[in-house]
Amino acid sequence: MTVSSENELVVITGASTGIGAATAREMAQRGFHVLAGVRRDRDADAIRAANVEPLILDITNSDQIRALASRVSEDPQRRPLRALVNNAAVQANVPIEVFGIEQWRDMFEVNLFGHVAVIQALLPTLIESGGRVVNISSVGGKIAMATYGPYAGTKFALEAMSDSLRREVAPHGVQVVVIEPGAVRTEMLGRAIANAHELLAAMTPEQRHRYGGLVHAVNAQAEASTKSGLPAEAAAAVIAKAITARKPRTRYTVGREAALLPVTRLLPDRLLDRIFAAALRPHLPKENARLDSAPTRR
Template sequence: MTASHGNEIMVVSGASTGIGAATARELAARGFHVLAGVRRERDGDAIRGDGVEPVILDLTRPEHVRALADRIASDPRHRPLRALVNNAAISVNAPAEVLPLDEWRRLFDVNLFGHIAITQALLPFLHRSHGRIVNISSVGGKIAMATYGAYAGAKFALEAVSDSLRRELAPHGVQVVVVEPGAVRSEMAGRGAATANDLAAMMNPEQRRRYGGLIEAVVAHSLAFTRNGLPSARAGAVIADAATVRRPRTRYTVGRDAALLTRLARFLPDRVLDRIAAANLRPYLPRQGT
């Protein structure tokens, strides 16, 4: 691929804000026509611009996925689909004991099954173009912190699906790449913190004694982690590279923290990782009254 492809389409899901919006703008700046998936009309108005065409896309609604496929099939300029960037995600953090099963299902529907649905729908176009799938995972796809069971579980699964898909599609000329961001400044952390606090408020007294301090620490750690992270534009540039370079790696990390943590996950024993995770949370635990 070259730096300018005005006659090719890119699809980016979850493009309302943060990493997805930054990726859509970066790809448009490189000359692609980007179909940017957003959930609301006002989000589309905010991202609409030169080379960025917003499309209403809730991955959990089959009619939205079908409409996107129809949009590509009926493109008036008959432009091929060069890459699909599966970025849409939600964050829900709570101890496994207290997270309602419906919340587990909702998170997996968006963060895993929704990506599979859109991949299935758009693969016929990618076969024709010998295009590429870029799945946005997370450092949470390699290390699962306390209360991250649902989120990390979906990301671990996305990593496995990506490996399997890469091996299925390689003989047919379709490439599959995973991007693993670490701390990136975006709105998702704030939304996840609000959800965690809402769930904490619903705990019974025994659960509150067990997990109240942990949830408080995880929320504070997550917000600080994100606040000190890279700008979304930096992540968008890495993802755009992953979608466009001629010979992509199978995996990219975003940020030094992601590069370090993914390496630690490969080489350190589980108990050592447990101690590191506990030490990272310790400064954020509420002080006990005297």
């Protein structure tokens, strides 16, 4: 069974492209009025459509978050807030040693603290409407492969925050759902690869010697898996289910890789290290083909 979509609001952050944009279109087609958070005017123009109202929203900007909360609470049609979908994210696959501490802080600002700020701003309205919070995590919220440390760190934290929030607000009628996508074809991968190349160019010669082959292999592997991954619309359909199911699950996975997550929890860490290293081996430059001799971080 699903909840009614008549005269209800859905807020989606990070709706410029990819999963966020696809979810905005999906929910609009189902009759919800979507407040789609984007960062640029041209993105707003691109996504504006029937039942899709773009809002300029940088989730690290407190003034824009307050403006979003006011738009929701002062809705001219007094529509209840059905769901907040926290989708905004940034990614860079880079070794921990070479990712500057300020870059770590910036990634946590977007991938965790910004979501917390939006939740805090909209939670009173969600409690009033009996709505729900849908947090978009990742396979990286359960498994931290080599060079995924910063990104996975934010997603592990998002998963933990979601669990705690779910237990806090359930007595008040608010449901919290986590979505864990695997390989999905979105623009974020291209940005992550570009970021990795910039960081690689900024490494010292010693760091490039240590990590150059690894970064190349990880990016090649990610690009190959994403080409065969699901379209963003497939993820949007799962998110729509999480929003509309009368009794949603606490977690939904998207794609084959994510569906295998329970299996990985049964394996010893050292075995996972070897599995991940072996999976990277075909993508290594020839001069780095001995990567499997080094353990993969977890």
